[in-house]
Amino acid sequence: MSAAIDARNLVVGVLLAALALLPVYAHAAGDAFALSLFTRIVILALAATSLNLILGYGGMVSFGHAAYLGIGGYAVGILADSGIVSGFVQWPVALAVSAVAALAIGALSLRSRGVYFIMITLAFAQMLYYVASGLDQYGGDDGLTINSRSRFAGLIDLSDRTQFYYLCLALLLAAIALCWRLMNARFGMVIRGARANDRRMRAIGFPTFRYRLVCFVIAGTLCGLAGALLANHTDFVSPAVMFWTRSGDLIVMVVFGGMGSLFGPLMGAIAYLVLEEALSRVTEYWQIILGPMLLLIVLFARGGIDGLLGSLGRG
């Protein structure tokens, strides 16, 4: 906190300014693709931010976080399909269903540790994927087209790309502010303490299971919100959004950006999705480059972008 402007603050500041001004550029240059790409980036950054709560701060390696993207999306899609298009109904339902799912999955999987936790969250997410694939009346494997975006009684028009982008950005910043509030409160201290030494936290009298479960539910709910946004962005929801590689992508974003750092997931989401976009223009077989790159990053750049910026700042 001593240096008011270090490399990290500078980058975050420039990044936020750029994100805020992006629609201006998109309109001036007529680049609708950039606006669409960055809407997607902001939405996935919200999902990654929610994952960072449990993965980065809490040390809970959930490999099933994309499940909530699907739950939020399907809540919006199924309600829209049955004629309920009001966002005031759709979104609370999306959040509530995500919270209930996270409560159930968390209550079972948080009893276990380490690799068990990874495998169990993965398995439950895959179960939900199969359930979504089996929803024949809602498109099954092929997914569900959403004919009308959520309506907010004239307050905001989601069909307008710029308004939708700013809504997503505002929600992302709100989520980051929530994380900051939570993690610097007593609650966050317990979560971080449980990550460092769970047994000691329990010995000094904190029921860490309950704290971790609440954290897991908050993360799932936030990700459900991202799912509702994503469904509105693509006007479509399919089981593919909850496939397990999506969960892997979210973990990659968090680690890319820097675990347990406030703006890390945002930076990670931008880096990962822009990289994906750039590589896919170079070659159709871009994952053949991305895969080994991930391995190298794991081996040599463990702290992510945030860690690199931090070491620059220390000089």
Next chain:
Amino acid sequence: MLLVLEQCLNGLQFGLLLFLLAAGLTLVFGIMDLVNLAHGSLYMMGAYFAATFCAFTGSFVLGAILALIATLLLGIVLELVALRPLYGRDHLDHVLGTFGLILFFNELVRLVWGPAGLTLPLPASLGTHVALLPGLAYPTYRLMIIAVSLVVAAFLYWLVMRTRLGMLIRAGASNREMVGALGIDIRLLYTLLFGLGAALAALAGLMQAPILTVQIGMGENILILAFVVIVIGGIGSIRGALFAAVFVGLVDTLGRAFLPDLLHLMLSATAAATIGRAVSSMLIYVLMAAVLALRPEGLFPVGSR
């Protein structure tokens, strides 16, 4: 009744295949403490190698043997190049690194063999049926899978429990520094063990290949089932993996075969078909949840470490 018996055999066959995959995974995890998501990729590579070599040599058995050797070598190279630096790291690092390997292998296969799947035709001698009981003709090939898997399971038991190599493997699992201090090249042991796991995965892949198509991503769904098997059986336990794999195979196969019909007794035909399909695909995960709720360490936990 014959139908139930036939489905039980199918379940047993599927379970034993799962065991081959889960055994490699649990050995590598239990002994090397490495979470290997790319195990499913080795399963896929085994199937692709087999399809290629069988077409090349014109012989199923010869192609299968070549595919096993190729995947064994691939596993050893993979261990030396990519995984060795990951030992002793956080499990999250393993997950991310091997996730990268999955992307790599899937894309490699798409580059080399193209996006369309391959088929591995069965030789005519194995495409026949055997009359097990009057009225119950069962495919010879599926019986062969059961037999081969059982032989491999027995071989693994013998290898781990009765040989010097197995003794070293078990010793390495409980205290790797001590084994190293006693003059054993533990790194070489790990490399061999990983190669063995790769060959087991390839065997499962190439035996499954004639029944299903050989396609990209074929290893991922079955990998997650193998995880379920390991969670139910207890991580690091081969015995647990065997019991849990057969259990999961039976529950999954019988659930898919009979649940819709059972539900039809109570519900309308369409509702029974839809719900039956959804519930039967969830069945093994519900099973896993139940095991976790009662025995978080799995049914056959390896002694506390």
